[in-house]
Amino acid sequence: MDMYHFTEYFEEQVLRKRPYIQKAWCIKVLENPLRVEPQESNRYRFWGEVPELPGKILRVVTLKDKRTIHNAFPDRRFKI
Numbered sequence: 001m002d003m004y005h006f007t008e009y010f011e012e013q014v015l016r017k018r019p020y021i022q023k024a025w026c027i028k029v030l031e032n033p034l035r036v037e038p039q040e041s042n043r044y045r046f047w048g049e050v051p052e053l054p055g056k057i058l059r060v061v062t063l064k065d066k067r068t069i070h071n072a073f074p075d076r077r078f079k080i
Contacts, residue, residue, distance in 0.1 A: 003067060004023075004026075004027050004030070004067050004068075004069060005067060005068040005069070006023065006068070006069050007063070007068060007069070007070045009070060009071070010069055010070055010071065010072070014071055014072060014073075018072070018073060021058075021072050021073075022052075023069075025050045025052065025053075025058060025072075026058070026060045026069050026072050027069075028048065028050065029046050029047070029048030029050065029058050029060045029072075030046050030048075030060060030062065030066070030067075030069075032048055033046040033047060033048050034047045034048050034049065034057065035047045039061065042063070042064040043061055043062060043063060043064065043070065044061070044062050044063075044064070044066050045059055045060075045061055046059070046060045046061075046062065047059050047060075047075060047078050048060070053074060056074040056075075056076075057074065057075050057078040058072060058073070058074055058075070059071075059072065059073055059074075059075035059078065060072045
């Protein structure tokens with residue numbers, strides 16, 4: 001986990017609003033994404049499966065370095 005970082009927003013807002021999300025899940029998505037796309041504001045979106053969230057896809061948003069995790073949430077609209 002040393003090569004990944006989390007923004008203050010992630011630590012203070014995302015984990016408070018979605019306490020079920022685990023940092024390890026986010027890292028797993030970055031390391032094994034189903035899809036990756038650039039996003040506005042020099043960020044990247046990663047989508048991946050997490051066995052602990054059956055039937056849902058986790059979207060993880062990083063900063064431009066693709067190592068600093070800024071946001072994460074189950075993405076209901078993701079289509080393979």
